[in-house]
Amino acid sequence: MRAKFFLIITICITFSFPFFVDVRELSIQQLEERKKADEERKKQREKRGEKKFQKEIILTTDIVFVSKERELPPVLSNLDPILEDEGFYGVKLAIEDNLTTGRFLGHDYKVEFHRILLEENLETEFGKLLQKGKKFFVVDLNEEELLSLMKIPEIDDVIVFNIRAKNDSLRNENCRKNFFHIPPSYSILSDALTQYLVKKKWKKWFLVTGPDKNDRIYSDALKSSAKKFNIKIKEEKIWDFTADLRRTAGKEVPIFTKGANYDVLVVADEDGEFGEYLAYRTWDPRPIAGTQGLKPNSWHRTHEQWGATQMQNRFRRESGRWMTEVDYHAWTAVRAIGETITRTQTNDVEEVQKYLLGEKFGLGAYKGVKVSFRPWNGQLRQPVLLAAPRSMVSVSPQEGYIHPVSELDTLGKDQPESTCKF
Amino acid sequence: MIKFFLTLVFSITMSFSSTRANLAYITNEKDNTVSVIDIKKKKVINTVKVGQRPRGIIMSKDGKLVLICASDDDRVEVRDAKTMKLKYHLPSGPDPELFILSPDDDTLYIANEDDAMVTVVDMNDKMIIDDIPVGVEPEGMGLTNNGKLLVNTSETTNMAHFINAETLEIVENVLVDARPRVAMFTPDDKEVWVSAEIGGTVKVINPSSKEVTHTIGFEIPGVNEESIQPVGVRHTNDGKYTFVALGPANRIAVIDQKTKKVIKYLLVGQRVWQLAFTPDQKTLLSTNGVSNDVSFINVDKLKVEKSIKVGRFPWGVVIGPN
Numbered sequence: 001m002r003a004k005f006f007l008i009i010t011i012c013i014t015f016s017f018p019f020f021v022d023v024r025e026l027s028i029q030q031l032e033e034r035k036k037a038d039e040e041r042k043k044q045r046e047k048r049g050e051k052k053f054q055k056e057i058i059l060t061t062d063i064v065f066v067s068k069e070r071e072l073p074p075v076l077s078n079l080d081p082i083l084e085d086e087g088f089y090g091v092k093l094a095i096e097d098n099l100t101t102g103r104f105l106g107h108d109y110k111v112e113f114h115r116i117l118l119e120e121n122l123e124t125e126f127g128k129l130l131q132k133g134k135k136f137f138v139v140d141l142n143e144e145e146l147l148s149l150m151k152i153p154e155i156d157d158v159i160v161f162n163i164r165a166k167n168d169s170l171r172n173e174n175c176r177k178n179f180f181h182i183p184p185s186y187s188i189l190s191d192a193l194t195q196y197l198v199k200k201k202w203k204k205w206f207l208v209t210g211p212d213k214n215d216r217i218y219s220d221a222l223k224s225s226a227k228k229f230n231i232k233i234k235e236e237k238i239w240d241f242t243a244d245l246r247r248t249a250g251k252e253v254p255i256f257t258k259g260a261n262y263d264v265l266v267v268a269d270e271d272g273e274f275g276e277y278l279a280y281r282t283w284d285p286r287p288i289a290g291t292q293g294l295k296p297n298s299w300h301r302t303h304e305q306w307g308a309t310q311m312q313n314r315f316r317r318e319s320g321r322w323m324t325e326v327d328y329h330a331w332t333a334v335r336a337i338g339e340t341i342t343r344t345q346t347n348d349v350e351e352v353q354k355y356l357l358g359e360k361f362g363l364g365a366y367k368g369v370k371v372s373f374r375p376w377n378g379q380l381r382q383p384v385l386l387a388a389p390r391s392m393v394s395v396s397p398q399e400g401y402i403h404p405v406s407e408l409d410t411l412g413k414d415q416p417e418s419t420c421k422f
Numbered sequence: 423m424i425k426f427f428l429t430l431v432f433s434i435t436m437s438f439s440s441t442r443a444n445l446a447y448i449t450n451e452k453d454n455t456v457s458v459i460d461i462k463k464k465k466v467i468n469t470v471k472v473g474q475r476p477r478g479i480i481m482s483k484d485g486k487l488v489l490i491c492a493s494d495d496d497r498v499e500v501r502d503a504k505t506m507k508l509k510y511h512l513p514s515g516p517d518p519e520l521f522i523l524s525p526d527d528d529t530l531y532i533a534n535e536d537d538a539m540v541t542v543v544d545m546n547d548k549m550i551i552d553d554i555p556v557g558v559e560p561e562g563m564g565l566t567n568n569g570k571l572l573v574n575t576s577e578t579t580n581m582a583h584f585i586n587a588e589t590l591e592i593v594e595n596v597l598v599d600a601r602p603r604v605a606m607f608t609p610d611d612k613e614v615w616v617s618a619e620i621g622g623t624v625k626v627i628n629p630s631s632k633e634v635t636h637t638i639g640f641e642i643p644g645v646n647e648e649s650i651q652p653v654g655v656r657h658t659n660d661g662k663y664t665f666v667a668l669g670p671a672n673r674i675a676v677i678d679q680k681t682k683k684v685i686k687y688l689l690v691g692q693r694v695w696q697l698a699f700t701p702d703q704k705t706l707l708s709t710n711g712v713s714n715d716v717s718f719i720n721v722d723k724l725k726v727e728k729s730i731k732v733g734r735f736p737w738g739v740v741i742g743p744n
Binding site for chain 2: 044047053096097100101104105298307313314339342343362363364368369370398401407408
């Protein structure tokens with residue numbers, strides 16, 4: 001890992017907590033007033049001399065965040081900024097949360113941020129970190145990259161949290177006992193969406209699949225969900241137009257969708273290459289769901305229930321932007337490590353792994369119910385948010401789907417269907 | 423001008439109706455209002471516009487003042503309990519959620535949810551005198567009868583912080599279950615009960631040894647475990663019952679205060695959070711956030727008598743001492 005872009009930020013934990021500037025997402029004026037008041041408070045506090053409860057440090061845990069530089073895909077929408085810091089603030093916030101708890105227990109947390117550059121080799125660079133004796137990794141990598149990590153022999157001695165890849169293969173045939181998956185898998189997302197569409201009685205689908213590999217994988221998951229919940233896929237098409245739709249969508253989409261008898265157009269377009277251009281242009285007036293329109297998410301900017309407002313505020317204050325799904329996954333991963341160490345009082349890899357997969361583990365993650373890991377494949381159990389761009393529509397599992405262990409297990413592949421063997 | 427006129431009308435109507443009537447005050451989080459309920463008549467007699475996102479609500483011991491956490495205004499409103507006219511604001515630090523007054527009404531302790539602080543305000547000078555760094559997302563506040571030991575819970579740190587109210591220093595931190603919401607001392611101060619919303623339990627802590635003596639769990643046939651989310655806790659002064667609001671389980675658990683066994687579950691409205699007794703402790707009120715109503719519970723019969731509509735997302739409830 002070379003010097004130039006090479007980003008190592010070590011948040012050294014002095015346990016003297018930085019004072020954060022407070023901002024709520026209210027008006028600019030309120031925001032300014034609050035900042036002023038905060039500075040005043042800070043001054044006052046310094047005058048009084050801070051009193052802080054601080055236990056002697058008895059346990060220090062190193063966490064490493066690894067992300068990878070990518071060639072940016074062409075994006076059709078010019079609206080959303082391309083983020084190169086996804087995950088960073090999620091980790092940072094969770095470390096602060098861990099430290100606040102740690103301060104009372106004598107637990108210290110340190111974090112390093114590594115970004116692997118385009119020309120660098122992932123396995124080599126990762127190997128170096130393993131040699132340094134790092135044990136807890138939060139990785140922002142895709143399926144292939146995760147598979148290549150699994151080839152490193154020393155990887156079995158550490159714990160890896162996947163915060164990006166939704167591929168079911170990582171939770172099934174390619175699962176590993178020490179790999180934990182925070183993002184809902186494609187099959188969890190598709191089940192979450194399907195449960196809601198069933199509730200709406202929109203049971204005739206027109207399925208449109210994009211050209212990329214992950215589009216096909218998501219589309220397959222949607223097809224399995226359709227089968228599971230007795231949905232009829234009336235029409236199925238692959239989108240393979242290469243034209244830039246910003247100018248021509250009005251002509252192409254109506255013809256593309258003409259003639260089918262369906263309730264809802266379900267689209268699998270992970271990179272947003274065409275999905276945004278389907279709405280309002282279909283031949284018949286039909287809603288859009290899937291990767292665009294009504295979308296199943298692990299986190300969304302419209303989410304405000306169950307204390308999520310606090311999380312959204314804290315995140316925006318820290319980063320100046322909205323929390324993305326990857327940020328939320330990063331936060332959850334680091335908090336899962338923290339929660340385990342808080343409860344078990346140890347950071348031994350085996351003990352932590354055992355606790356994470358055990359029944360006692362439960363984390364409050366702004367989803368209304370505790371989140372936990374499926375012991376058979378390390379997938380995080382969690383409610384899924386179904387959101388339109390500017391409104392929260394519903395949260396799955398939907399009412400009425402019951403399960404002997406957890407209703408959250410009505411989403412995705414349940415234990416009997418899982419092909420994961422630890 | 424219109425505002426002035428409105429307050430005038432309010433004060434007139436209030437002064438007519440408030441002759442020794444027992445009143446309950448409900449904060450409606452989404453409406454930015456407080457509903458005033460005549461407890462005898464079980465009727466909303468007034469709805470008052472207050473600051474943004476009102477949540478925690480308490481009263482002074484003499485019943486003359488109503489204090490409201492206006493969370494999105496970053497301050498506490500102090501209103502005249504009779505007229506509900508705004509008297510003045512208190513500084514609170516950012517995002518005040520729940521708070522508690524010292525027995526002499528001189529000191530106000532506020533949990534700042536967005537800021538990992540407990541802010542201490544002098545009620546006479548109306549000034550912040552100190553703040554105490556606690557865990558992430560502090561919420562529940564409990565105080566002993568003599569006002570010497572303060573307990574604060576932090577929702578993300580999952581702890582009950584015991585604070586010496588004289589030195590304003592943390593003396594001990596006790597790990598509880600996930601997302602602790604409310605801390606409530608028993609009338610004899612020998613126990614403090616802490617509800618954990620996501621953990622689904624109530625921990626009973628001995629305040630002298632700071633040890634958890636009991637963990638109370640809940641099981642309701644036909645209700646899934648995940649929707650049992652304990653929040654509000656109220657003890658009867660005779661040491662007989664403790665009532666725990668169970669959130670989206672839509673029920674209040676009645677617990678034997680001595681044996682810590684659940685006696686009964688009372689079905690109220692949807693997402694029940696906070697609770698308050700009438701001064702004679704014969705009636706318990708609960709705020710049901712999703713069904714937008716308040717339930718009246720007969721404490722002797724352990725029966726829900728009536729539910730009445732209030733504003734949107736009723737959050738906190740307080741009842742006057744007279």
